[in-house]
Amino acid sequence: MDKLRIRGGRELQGEVAIAGAKNAALPELCAALLSSDAVTLSNVPRLQDVTTMLKLIRNMGVQVAQGEDGVVVLDASTLNQPEAPYELVKTMRASVLALGPLLARFGQARVSLPGGCAIGSRPVDQHIKGLQAMGADIVVEHGYIIAKLPAGQKRLKGARITTDMVTVTGTENLLMAATLAQGETILENAAQEPEIPDLAELLIKMGAKIEGHGSSRIRIQGVDALHGARHAVVADRIEAGTFLCAVAAAGGDVFLRHARGDHLDAVIEKLAAAGARISVQEGGVRILSQGRLKAQSFRTTEYPGFPTDMQAQFMALNCVAQGTSTVTETIFENRYMHVNELLRLGAKIQIDGRLAMIEGVSRLSGATVMATDLRASAGLVIAGLVAEGETIVDRIYHLDRGYDRMEAKLAALGADIERVK
Ligand SMILES: CC(=O)N[C@H]1[C@@H](OP(=O)(O)OP(=O)(O)OC[C@H]2O[C@@H](n3ccc(=O)[nH]c3=O)[C@H](O)[C@@H]2O)O[C@H](CO)[C@@H](O)[C@@H]1O
Numbered sequence: 083m084d085k086l087r088i089r090g091g092r093e094l095q096g097e098v099a100i101a102g103a104k105n106a107a108l109p110e111l112c113a114a115l116l117s118s119d120a121v122t123l124s125n126v127p128r129l130q131d132v133t134t135m136l137k138l139i140r141n142m143g144v145q146v147a148q149g150e151d152g153v154v155v156l157d158a159s160t161l162n163q164p165e166a167p168y169e170l171v172k173t174m175r176a177s178v179l180a181l182g183p184l185l186a187r188f189g190q191a192r193v194s195l196p197g198g199c200a201i202g203s204r205p206v207d208q209h210i211k212g213l214q215a216m217g218a219d220i221v222v223e224h225g226y227i228i229a230k231l232p233a234g235q236k237r238l239k240g241a242r243i244t245t246d247m248v249t250v251t252g253t254e255n256l257l258m259a260a261t262l263a264q265g266e267t268i269l270e271n272a273a274q275e276p277e278i279p280d281l282a283e284l285l286i287k288m289g290a291k292i293e294g295h296g297s298s299r300i301r302i303q304g305v306d307a308l309h310g311a312r313h314a315v316v317a318d319r320i321e322a323g324t325f326l327c328a329v330a331a332a333g334g335d336v337f338l339r340h341a342r343g344d345h346l347d348a349v350i351e352k353l354a355a356a357g358a359r360i361s362v363q364e365g366g367v368r369i370l371s372q373g374r375l376k377a378q379s380f381r382t383t384e385y386p387g388f389p390t391d392m393q394a395q396f397m398a399l400n401c402v403a404q405g406t407s408t409v410t411e412t413i414f415e416n417r418y419m420h421v422n423e424l425l426r427l428g429a430k431i432q433i434d435g436r437l438a439m440i441e442g443v444s445r446l447s448g449a450t451v452m453a454t455d456l457r458a459s460a461g462l463v464i465a466g467l468v469a470e471g472e473t474i475v476d477r478i479y480h481l482d483r484g485y486d487r488m489e490a491k492l493a494a495l496g497a498d499i500e501r502v503k
């Protein structure tokens with residue numbers, strides 16, 4: 083099993099290219115299921131989750147051509163098996179994004195329930211409730227969501243849907259389903275994460291009629307069919323935020339090419355308050371960080387608030403910053419799995435339910451730590467970059483799920499980091 087070996091204490095200097103967003107690429111690959119014409123995506127990141135999603139889509143009978151350059155062409159005219167089996171879904175929750183498109187185009191779908199994961203129970207009841215409001219008959223049997231249209235009904239029906247909470251993949255599933263429904267769908271309490279307008283832009287290029295994407299109310303007029311399109315996946319704001327936190331903690335001067343500063347306001351505001359100098363420029367974001375920064379308290383909330391996917395990385399920074407801080411995780415009930423590992427490196431953190439209290443220390447000391455989920459792994463890598471001596475981050479298959487060669491990018495910036503078997 084691969085591990086990362088990091089020898090801490092080096093500043094980061096230079097330029098890093100930010101890849102396409104995992105959380106935009108995954109729904110956009112599923113959007114290709116809505117059409118019998120070819121959909122071409124560029125800037126698709128090289129990640130394990132993308133590989134898993136392509137395996138899932140190929141398994142449905144879709145023809146997929148993947149280039150070395152991040153271009154993926156999907157031809158779903160040959161799709162003959164509208165289902166997502168457990169073996170493929172269990173390693174990636176985003177597989178549930180196949181449900182809406184399959185049901186909308188074929189009138190039936192069989193998708194395994196994703197199950198819980200390290201960060202929380204993560205039910206998909208809102209996806210199911212929304213599709214039921216659009217007229218689908220859905221039962222959950224033997225671990226599968228089995229959805230179909232009532233006899234004689236050819237299409238989903240537009241509906242007004244208000245989800246009980248803001249859900250990112252829930253909004254995406256319902257948005258994709260609504261593009262082919264009969265009549266108008268209004269999604270109230272919709273998620274506003276930048277990946278949603280990016281998905282909507284692809285769907286519009288495919289012929290969908292959508293308004294209000296990027297706001298909490300999305301209005302969709304269903305059309306009879308969608309056609310092929312080309313689309314470039316938006317830059318990954320979480321990968322960019324991770325590199326910003328790494329530079330803030332380790333010190334240095336780095337330009338993040340392609341990073342979208344306008345998608346990172348909440349994180350940039352906190353980093354600036356901590357003492358990092360950040361400038362949002364044409365084509366990217368530059369960060370300059372010198373000396374020990376000041377710890378910052380924050381609370382994770384839906385976009386445009388502070389992203390839960392940046393919580394572990396910013397917590398790692400707070401561990402070595404000056405002063406005490408509090409972190410409140412409001413999105414997932416169990417997203418502090420990195421805390422025990424950070425303690426092994428000498429961090430001072432106390433957890434009380436959803437609240438973490440962090441007392442900044444002047445030094446961490448390297449040790450072997452275990453990654454438990456994707457962003458927890460990224461937080462541990464950042465801690466390793468500043469810890470004295472050697473840190474081994476074990477189980478980095480979690481990291482590979484969502485980062486495009488993170489260790490190679492950090493090494494190119496001057497970090498002493500390598501992948502070992
Ligand atoms: C592939 C992808 O884009 N993943 C992102 C997506 O996950 P994901 O879309 O799974 O997260 P949601 O926005 O749906 O979850 C938000 C909260 O709502 C709850 N909930 C959600 C749906 C539902 O039917 N019932 C329910 O109770 C969840 O358990 C969680 O507590 O948004 C999260 C929140 O920004 C990010 O951390 C993930 O990186």
Ligand SMILES: C=C(OP(=O)(O)O)C(=O)O
Nearest residue numbers: 105175176391456457484
């Ligand atoms: C939690 C995440 O991803 P997923 O929803 O795919 O598990 C993440 O990207 O941090």
